[in-house]
Amino acid sequence: xxxxxxxxxxxxxxxxxxxxxxxxxxxxxxxxxxxxxxxxxxxxxxxxxxxxxxxxxxxxxxxxxxxxxxxxxxxxxxxxxxxxxxxxxxxxxxxxxxxxxxxxxxxxxxxxxx
Amino acid sequence: xxxxxxxxxxxxxxxxxxxxxxxxxxxxxxxxxxxxxxxxxxxxxxxxxxxxxxxxxxxxxxxxxxxxxxxxxxxxxxxxxxxxxxxxxxxxxxxxxxxxxxxxxxxxxxxxxxxx
Numbered sequence: 001x002x003x004x005x006x007x008x009x010x011x012x013x014x015x016x017x018x019x020x021x022x023x024x025x026x027x028x029x030x031x032x033x034x035x036x037x038x039x040x041x042x043x044x045x046x047x048x049x050x051x052x053x054x055x056x057x058x059x060x061x062x063x064x065x066x067x068x069x070x071x072x073x074x075x076x077x078x079x080x081x082x083x084x085x086x087x088x089x090x091x092x093x094x095x096x097x098x099x100x101x102x103x104x105x106x107x108x109x110x111x112x113x114x
Numbered sequence: 115x116x117x118x119x120x121x122x123x124x125x126x127x128x129x130x131x132x133x134x135x136x137x138x139x140x141x142x143x144x145x146x147x148x149x150x151x152x153x154x155x156x157x158x159x160x161x162x163x164x165x166x167x168x169x170x171x172x173x174x175x176x177x178x179x180x181x182x183x184x185x186x187x188x189x190x191x192x193x194x195x196x197x198x199x200x201x202x203x204x205x206x207x208x209x210x211x212x213x214x215x216x217x218x219x220x221x222x223x224x225x226x227x228x229x230x
Contacts, residue, residue: 009155036221043118043207043221044158089157102148102219106157 003027004092006105013112019077021108023090026071031094034102035064035075038087047088048075080112116142118210120222127198128230135193135225137208143188144210148219149181152205164191198229 005024013019021035031052036044050057050064050073057064063076077084090105117140127133137147146165150158162178164170164185172178180202182194191210195202205226209219 041123041205041224041226043120043209043223045221046218101160101163103160104150104158107155 002106003030004090004103004105006090006108008108009106010109010111013080013110015082015112015114016079019075019080019084019110019112021075021077021088021090021110023073023075023105024071025073025092027092027103028071029094030092030103032092033064033066033073034091034093035062036089036091036104037084038089038107044089052094077110080110082112082114085110085112116140116210116212116220118144118208118220118222120206120208120225122225123223124226124228126228126230129199130197132194132196133198133227135195135206135208135227137191137193137210137222139189139210139212139220142210142212142220144191145188145213146211147185147191148209148211149183149191149193150207150209152207152224158207161193195227198227200229203227203229 034049035047038044048059048062050066066073087107087109089107091102093102119138121136149161152158161176162170162172164183166185166188170183185191207224209221211219
C-alpha cells in the first residue's frame, strides 16, 4: 500500500520557468512532510519541509504547498536551473507510521533544459 | 549540516558470503538510525529502525535473520547482509536522527552492494 505517491515519474521544464512537483498521500495522520533531492549513488539531501499546521513554507527558490483536505502537496522551484536536474522525493512522517518513521514516494525526475 | 558516513561505498561479493555495512554519525549523537534499500528507479524502502542499545524494529517483509542490525553506540550502526544472494544486490542507505523538534534525519551517501 503506497501511502505517499508521486504519480509523475518525470518532468521537463525550461530554464528560468517554474517547476511544479506533485505528491499525494493517503494517511491523514501524517503531520510532517519533506522534500529531498537525490543524485545517483548518493544519499538523499533534505530540501524543505512543512508541518501539517501550515499550508506554505518558502526557502529561497523552493516553496512547498500543503493542501490537507486534498491530501496533496507540491514543491515549486522558481526559477528552475539546469543544476536542479535530478530526482526529487516527497516524504511524510507521523501518525500511525510510528513516530518519526519516514515514508517516501517513488520520486520524480526533473529535467531542466537550458 | 550533520554528516553521516557509510563504509564501504561499494562492495562486490560472492553469493553465500556475508557483508557488513557501517553507518556513522560524524558530528552528532544519533539516538535513532534507519536503514533503507533502493532498487533502480524506485523509492527508498525502509528496512528497519534501530535505537542505540536496543533491538532493531524491522518493517514487514524484511527478514531480521538475514539483515542483522546492530546499533552499539550513539555514533555507529551496522547492517550485515548474511548469506547474500544476487537478489540482495541493491543500494543501501542509512540515515541518523538526533531527535529534535522534527526528528530530522541525515542520510549517508549509500552503499552499492553487488552479489555475484
